[in-house]
Amino acid sequence: MNFFEHQAQAHRESKKLLFLFVLAVIAIVVAVNGTLALLWLWSKGMHAAGSFTYPRGFFLTNTAVTLLFIVGGTLFEMARLKDGGDAVAQMAGGRLVQPDSRDIQERRLLNIVEEMALAAGIACPRVYVMDEEDAINAFAAGYHQNEAVVAVTRGTLSRLSRDELQGVIGHEFSHILNGDMRMNVKLIGVLFGIQMLASLGQHLMEWGARMGGSRSRDEKGPSLQLMMILLGVALFVIGYIGIFFGRLIKSAVSRQREFLADASAVQFTRNPDGIGGALRKIGGLTRENKCGSRIKNPNAEQLSHMFLGAARPNLLSGLFATHPPIATRLQRLYGRNVELLDAGELPPEIDEAAAMGAAVAGFAPNSAKAQMPAAIAVSTTSFHPEYGYQTAKSSVDMPFANKLSVPATASITRPVAASIPSEIVQAARDPKAASALVYALLLDRSDAASFQIQLDILRQAIPAQCALVSLLHEMTETMSASMRLPVLDLATPALKLLSAEQAQQLLGIAARLIAADQVVTQAEFVLQTVLQRRLSSQAGRDVKVKYAGLHQLPAETALLVSLMASTEFGLEQAEQRFQTALDSMPELSLGAARFVPLAKVDYFEVKQALDKLQQLAPLAKPFLIRLMLKASGKELSTAGADLLRSVCAALDAPVPEVVSASYTSVPAL
Template sequence: MDFFEQQDQAHRQTRKLLFLFLLAVIAIVITVNVSLALIWSWGFGGAHGSVAPAYPRGFFLVNTFVTLLFIAGGTLFETWRLRDGGDAVAKMAGGRLVMPSSTDVRERRLLNIVEEMALASGIACPRVYILDNEDAINAFAAGYHQNEAVVAVTQGTLSRLSRDELQGVIGHEFSHILNGDMRMNIKLIGILFGIQMIAGLGQELLYWGARFGSSRSRDDKGPPLQIIMLAVGAALFVIGYVGIFFGRLIKSAVSRQREFLADASAVQFTRNPDGIGGALRKIGGLTAVNHCGSRIDNPHAEQLSHLFLGAARPQLLSGLFATHPPLEERLKRVYGRNVAFLDASVMSEDTAAQKELPEGVYGFGARNVEAVRQAAIPPRSAVNMSGTQQPGSVAVQTDERRKMSFSPVLLQAARDTQFACALVYAMLLDRNQSEAFVVQQNLIRQVANSQANLAQQYLLEIEAMKNGVRLPLLDLAMPALKLLTTPERAQLLSLAAKLIAADQRMTQAEFVVLAVLERRLGPQAGRSVPVRYANVAALRSEVCLLLSLVAHSHTQQNIAEAAFMRAAAILPELEFSSADLMATASSDFFDVRQALEKIHQLAPLAKPFLIRAMLAAAARAPDVHIEAPVADLLRGVCAAIDAPVPEAVVNAGGISSN
């Protein structure tokens, strides 16, 4: 199942989950009314067992209204509290943000692995959190969409796993990012909070009821307030577990099959079954010691349980209500056979200091070539958009092609917030236009004088790189850029727009950089976009503009027409002809930005057809490698509409070393 199918399934599954949520609310309302009716009869009935007086007027109506208000208020409050997406979830779990420039050995290895995965996936590098107080092996990814994701791992994951195993865990979490699982998972946190918080209120009443003393003995007016508080608290605690029961039922309906998919994707990403397999085996080995090798002790563990790699709490019911499949079953799917658990004792310092690739060089899966041969698992680059393997793919060749080099100067800049801003400015400087270049330099000095010289230095480094490496470098800089405050982000975007306007025109390269920056750092970054268009037929002119822009990346008119018609064949409902190909002069990038805003609102299952059409228009002929400039354009389009970058585009962008 690909990203778009998962998004569509999430939309359809939402209706199912809302139905289960409605059942949970009805069950809670009934239980509340029955419980309070029994308490009223017992507490305010006549002395010596006389018949209880009639219930107050509107007794059940008030109970129902207050219960619904309580549930709705809790859900709305929690949803509002999670408005910042993955960062809010990570902080709720007790996470500490890892600075992109960290030099700690284990933190640096973790950051390097996340950067490798981001480069291989063609998405913005996620921010990384560590749960310092959790000694078990666990991890999660969270966010409203793939370019605003965070990845969090426990301290136990860092200290107990080898590099390959840690890479497998991160591959598992990247599957959740790329398959679009995260948005549904965050919605569940808010929705389920309302029905599960009643148990917390019951605990509070039990606590204060136990501390509240009273010397008054029971008389004809009923029991003392202390007894009533204890009775109501116990009732609410039991009622709350009705919510927890339905919460686990809902989460198990969502997460179990997705964990199998994420395990398989982790093997595919890393080309090493011993990566995620070894991590799961160590969770099993640790479980034999502490009854739950992936246990999370944070108070919000139950609330966040469906996000994690492994069960956050011991699973008393391993069947219908378990949020995760049994470890034995997951391992059997990874290895194709039963395997034993592994000892999860803390690694030695020698293992922790395992040799890395040279700084600035990323070799995705390069250490796992032999494992690939033995497991006969196709590398991710050998899989096309439909999921079928391409003939003649060789893992060793793929590993060599996937090595990407960056200048150490640029890599250091990408990991520091202020240097990353100068790096962005450098990407927009144009020395070919001397007058505009002077204007650009003056603009930078007026707003950020200290970064002007840095920008010129980085420009020299960027010009020495191969085409197609600029946007991957911008992806790596995203964790540092997201540390900017809201005013600082606004300043960065404003200055970027002014640098582009210095020569009173917008080039394709400038458009791409600005599109990525606005989507990831703008005021709307991280927010979900409503679906307004069911299919591309409603956006014929916008699609025509986009396909014409891609087709005109081929300078010869006859080649551009052939590329446009290849794209038109993928979207037959639009009935395009060669006459619909727009002239190059009409491809104004300001118009393209407006078109992308509408295309962003397409239904999930409509977007892959558009992306396939763009891929068809991008190549000079079928099955021909896409050139770097048009690959960058497609990256920018995918960033603007929150779609995953196709493998052919990732491979076109700077996959050879310097």
């Protein structure tokens, strides 16, 4: 099942979710009205029941208040989770791991996340560690794959080998790439709403218990304290209707996806003993504490559908289990019964300790190692008059380099024509240096006058960083052009550490650097599109579906397909490729689409087109990507691959394998 089919299934499941939610609300409203009616009768004396009438609007008021709690609670929780993965990770008690962390276990985790993100062609997710959780568990969260976070327990870091940790991260990347995260985050809000009555009932019982129980002789019926306690008990019991439906919904949505994620983890790592070993250790730890994936955080029930394994012992098996049994998952992975493994804590791995200073090891732990310098070294002849700064090592402020005292290693898992310099990798992990790296990627020496304007912009806006920008620009000029976007992917976690004001400043300076020559090139447009998608104030927010198909956006579709054809071919052949692409998919009803010559392409209009195309239904998006691939011919140039990657980033869609394969190298991480 590919990403878009999975998204379509998620939308179908959303309808199922909505149906179960409405059913739960109706059941709760009926139960609340029935319970309050009985309590009212009892409080007034059962002897008067024959002639008793309820106050005007009694049932309407009960219904309105109940709906206010449920719907209001759902909307409140969804608003609280508007920032997606970071909000969820913090709910689970996660601590953000700094991209340049020197803790050996954290470095190993960051390395694995980086290597998988770069292989998948998506922004590197932010990483959280749940320090208080000693069991083995993990989850991925977020609304979009380029805005995801990955969180693991401390037990996952200390009890799993590198291969097993790779398997766990591969499992979570399946949820990222298959689009499971959006449904999971929405489910949190829905469950919060329908389970609020149980929480209210619990509070009423506590308040009633603290009240005085005495009353005067003239009072009839039960005391206020008893009424409050009974009402609390009733609401708590009724609230379990919400919990019942919540677990039913979670079990319906979650279990099959775990099988898919396990299989995908094997595909990503090419090692069944990775995720298999992790699951075997969860099973082994379960023999000791009844739940090897137990989460102690109070929000564990609410988040249980997101985790790698069952968060609570009572969710291990049965109709309402959020995850398939470990034995069943292992049977599917290995095709046979396998023994469970001891899950004791492991000593830090020596190779990972050596890799603390730089980038990550590759998928094969035992692959060849190559030494890389730990800090940026600058030639003594690197004086740049156009910058007006001496870039000798002693004069450049490189806070990120000062932390890197341990030599680094690199593992190469496939032949590469070029690699990202280790100094660039270092810079990508520090927020200030990552910002300088972005500016360095946007500098262009091809036009001396425009280049001078760019330098003046930097001197005015960020004088203290100019020397570092100069140094990094010198390095990026020698780097393969196909590495520009992977470098940006690698720098994303560090850039997300910038404050909102700093991020806006970066985007503003980037826009000024691009506008220096009064012309927007495609390479500049691509970088700016990806930056905007990841750092703007709306980054990570959910986007509503507005358009059912490309037939509703023929002009926008034509513009993107025309740009793709013009990127790969000259004018005459580009128009032919455009028409060939449209003719290959007549079912899209794009007869009104017309070729747009490159000379008439306005990148502001391209941006507006992408904003609309982002609101397409999930199953409509792959048709646009297929049209662009059809228009590109058999082989993709670096410019064509970059354009498609930026379009995928704008659409929150995965990068096609043919695009990933077109890059000549991956970082030697």
